[in-house]
Amino acid sequence: SDAKKIAVIAGDGIGPEVIAEAEKVLKRTEELFGYKFELEYGLFGGIAIDERGTPLPEDTLAICQKADAVLLGAVGGPKWDTNPKELRPETGLLGIRKALGLYANIRPAVIFDCLKEASTLKPEVLEGTDLIVVRELTGGIYFGDKLRREGPNGQEAVDTCTYSVKEVERIARSAFEIAKTRKKKVASVDKANVLETSRLWRETVIRVAADYPDVELEHVLVDNCAMQLLRRPSSFDVIVTENMFGDILSDEAAMLTGSIGMLSSASLGEGSFGLYEPIHGSAPDIAGKGVANPIATILSVALMFRLTFGYHEAAEAVEKAVKEVLDAGHRTWDIATDKSAAIGTGAMGDLIVAAI
């Protein structure tokens, strides 16, 4: 059959609530565009720790491996924060990235016109900001050897950061390919004046850039990038960087848009397989109350349509529907100026579905 298999992982906190709205969108696009989606559900994160004793059960991983794409809600919460490492949701997150080979984390940071005022940055500074952080996701200090030992001065801890030319090449290529379809600018972020991995990073990016003569490349030191994101966010197009720097800079970029409840992400490997998730967390404080904003998850579906399935028409239809509903003034609690007029998770999902 030409049905697309989607592994659906609701996760913790508001995860199940926002995923429910994304499923409505999947269903509606099946009806409208004649697609066929087969959903399979997996336990993951805190709920998997509670029910299975591990954040990433083998059957969940198997479901993902058989699927064409994974749709993830959110994982984690204070309940598991003091657990030992093997029993923490983050460990599941790092495990699934590695197991599925998801080396390219794509984090668009865009300004929603109607939310410009929500940013702590001045609107005139934000004007025109539309950037993507491409973060290497399966290498670097996240996955290097870690240890405790007795050193010359007593106890010490060690983390190791490793990057191979191959790892840098493939993420650089992802960034240039994306830039080619956009404003044709790549800012490669490193700390080449201090780190050996950054020097290898920079050399390799320069080599890859030779294959993309029409894309402009600049090198930005990570400390300077943290500043330039605040000073001239709209001058960036694609920012590519290693895992740890990407963790920090993608969150900084997200926050400056003022639209943290609206931003989607993709984590891609070889081929068209991808994992899609909102960038916001599991928000345990509002979980179960039906007030969470489902837009980031719905936009993650649009990203899945575009990047994994090549369903460009549907992707656009979903994005347009979101814009329409927002332009009509509908707001969930997190993005409402007038909180008393805020609508719930389900109502927002229904409005978007109706607008597709």
Next chain:
Amino acid sequence: SDAKKIAVIAGDGIGPEVIAEAEKVLKRTEELFGYKFELEYGLFGGIAIDERGTPLPEDTLAICQKADAVLLGAVGGPKWDTNPKELRPETGLLGIRKALGLYANIRPAVIFDCLKEASTLKPEVLEGTDLIVVRELTGGIYFGDKLRREGPNGQEAVDTCTYSVKEVERIARSAFEIAKTRKKKVASVDKANVLETSRLWRETVIRVAADYPDVELEHVLVDNCAMQLLRRPSSFDVIVTENMFGDILSDEAAMLTGSIGMLSSASLGEGSFGLYEPIHGSAPDIAGKGVANPIATILSVALMFRLTFGYHEAAEAVEKAVKEVLDAGHRTWDIATDKSAAIGTGAMGDLIVAAI
């Protein structure tokens, strides 16, 4: 004699110009307060590479080691950016930090009332922002083993990040001691959900915190801190973190104040010895034109008075003089709204000296 020995390192770019103004301030406080300063000059950075073939000549280091404090202008420039590692200004900077044992980098991020508008953040968000980033400066991935090797997948590079309990203890203590004199809040920043060095960091900070029951401690993950600095800058008092995270976050914090030409820094070791410098760079594009802003360097002198010499009265006098001159509307080019009315480096220095 009770003369204080100050090693003066002008460095590159605008370094000599801003240092000249700081020297006027030293001279004026000698007259006014009866202090005695003995200045000794050292070559450092790019100019030392050119004249001596090394960014940190031994006699410069000796001058610093004999001194009570070091006053540094700025180092670096494009001229040396493509040099091999041993012949780069940064290598001198890392070398001097290590050689002088300057493990605590103190980076105040304050808002100058008259420059509130210069920030890209909304003034109401910045209101009340007055924080200090305490960055560990002689450990972590900056100083760990670095290498290239053939790995299973071809060439790779490795950086090692190490922290000992002792290193974390002493920087944590610096942060709590500073917080005690301020708003009594410490935010310790780490990535304890991923890094072993961060787990050791967090355990150790918690242990040290027990000695400061009147100081409130929160733990913030580095990605979250990059966001919270944008969302609620005024809620921070003292932020303490490791070398690499501190490099990024202290620059982000500086940029959000909008006052990058005005911020000073101190790098402290054991005892009262310290190195003081503006946080801005050598600005080669405006070097030699007499237009650089000397205020950050002059405020670095005030910080030296306070932290190394205990000259609190003079520190306050200098800070007050800067404020007065700014309040009277005088501006160098970088901070002028009306650029045509901007005054030069020397004129700004003279006005401040006259106001002390």
